[in-house]
Amino acid sequence: MDTFSDVPARVEKARTLRVLHHAPELLSLINVWDAASARVIAELAGTQAIATAGHSIAASLGYLDGDVPLDEMLNVVRRIAAAVDVPVTADLDDGYGNAGETVRRAVSCGIVGVNIEDRLRPLDESARAIQSAVDGAASEGVPVVVNARTDAFVIDRHRPVDAMVSDAIERGRAYCDAGADCVFVPGNFDAHIVKRLVAGIGLRQVSVIGLPLIPPPAQLQELGVARVSYGQFTQRVALGSLHDLARALLDGGTLPSGIPELN
Known part of the structure; x- marks a missing residue:
C-alpha cells in the first residue's frame, strides 16, 4: 500500500488510472466512504480502482453534502487510500x-x-478551476486523472433537455481544453442523450452515474463512455440493509447465520 512518500508508486497508480479511463473497456467504479467499505470493494475480483463519494462521506461524518471541511475530507480520503492497493479517485x-x-x-x-x-458557475471561472486542479497535480509530479463534473443536468433541471445537453457539451469541451481527462455529467437520461454527449465531448471522455434511465454497462461501453460510478447509492444500499436488520432485531428477531466477516 502507498505510504504517500513514494512518489513513483503514486505516479504509477495515476498512469494506471488514466489508462483505465481511455481504454476501450468501460471503467466501473464502486463508490466508498471509509476505509472499511474501501477494503471490501478492493478485495473483489474485477475491482481496478475505487472512487470516493463526497455525499456519503458527508453523511458518515454528520454533515450535509458539500459541507465537509477540507481537512476532514482529506483525512477520510487519506485513510481510504492507505487501506487499499488500487488507485483511488x-x-x-x-x-x-x-x-x-x-x-x-x-x-x-x-x-x-x-x-x-x-x-454551474460562470464557464470561464469553472475552466480556470479545472486548469488550477491540473496545475496543482503537476506541482506534485503526479499525473492525476481530473474528472471535471458539470452540473448541467443537476441544477435547474426544469430547463429544456436540449439546453442542458448543449450546456454540458460546451462546458465539457472547455474543461477538456483546460486539461481534464474526463467530463462527469451526472443525470438520469437515456442512451440517446448519452450518445449526444459522447459525440459532443469526445470518445472515452464522458463519465456518468448509474441511475435508472442510464443504459447498462455493456451499452455504455458500446456508446464510448469512459466510466460509470454510483455515488451515494452504494451507501444507501448498505444503510438500507442495516435498517432492515435493525428493524428485525427490534421486533424480536435474531442475527442471521453466515454473516461474512468483512470488518
Whole structure:
C-alpha cells in the first residue's frame, strides 16, 4: 500500500488510472466512504480502482453534502487510500475555493484521481478551476486523472433537455481544453442523450452515474463512455440493509447465520 512518500508508486497508480479511463473497456467504479467499505470493494475480483463519494462521506461524518471541511475530507480520503492497493479517485466537491491547492494536498494523501464540480458557475471561472486542479497535480509530479463534473443536468433541471445537453457539451469541451481527462455529467437520461454527449465531448471522455434511465454497462461501453460510478447509492444500499436488520432485531428477531466477516 502507498505510504504517500513514494512518489513513483503514486505516479504509477495515476498512469494506471488514466489508462483505465481511455481504454476501450468501460471503467466501473464502486463508490466508498471509509476505509472499511474501501477494503471490501478492493478485495473483489474485477475491482481496478475505487472512487470516493463526497455525499456519503458527508453523511458518515454528520454533515450535509458539500459541507465537509477540507481537512476532514482529506483525512477520510487519506485513510481510504492507505487501506487499499488500487488507485483511488476522490470527490473533492468544487475544489474548496482553491482547486489547485486542494488537489495538491489530496495527492499528498495518496489520491491519484479527482472530481471537481462546477455548480454551474460562470464557464470561464469553472475552466480556470479545472486548469488550477491540473496545475496543482503537476506541482506534485503526479499525473492525476481530473474528472471535471458539470452540473448541467443537476441544477435547474426544469430547463429544456436540449439546453442542458448543449450546456454540458460546451462546458465539457472547455474543461477538456483546460486539461481534464474526463467530463462527469451526472443525470438520469437515456442512451440517446448519452450518445449526444459522447459525440459532443469526445470518445472515452464522458463519465456518468448509474441511475435508472442510464443504459447498462455493456451499452455504455458500446456508446464510448469512459466510466460509470454510483455515488451515494452504494451507501444507501448498505444503510438500507442495516435498517432492515435493525428493524428485525427490534421486533424480536435474531442475527442471521453466515454473516461474512468483512470488518
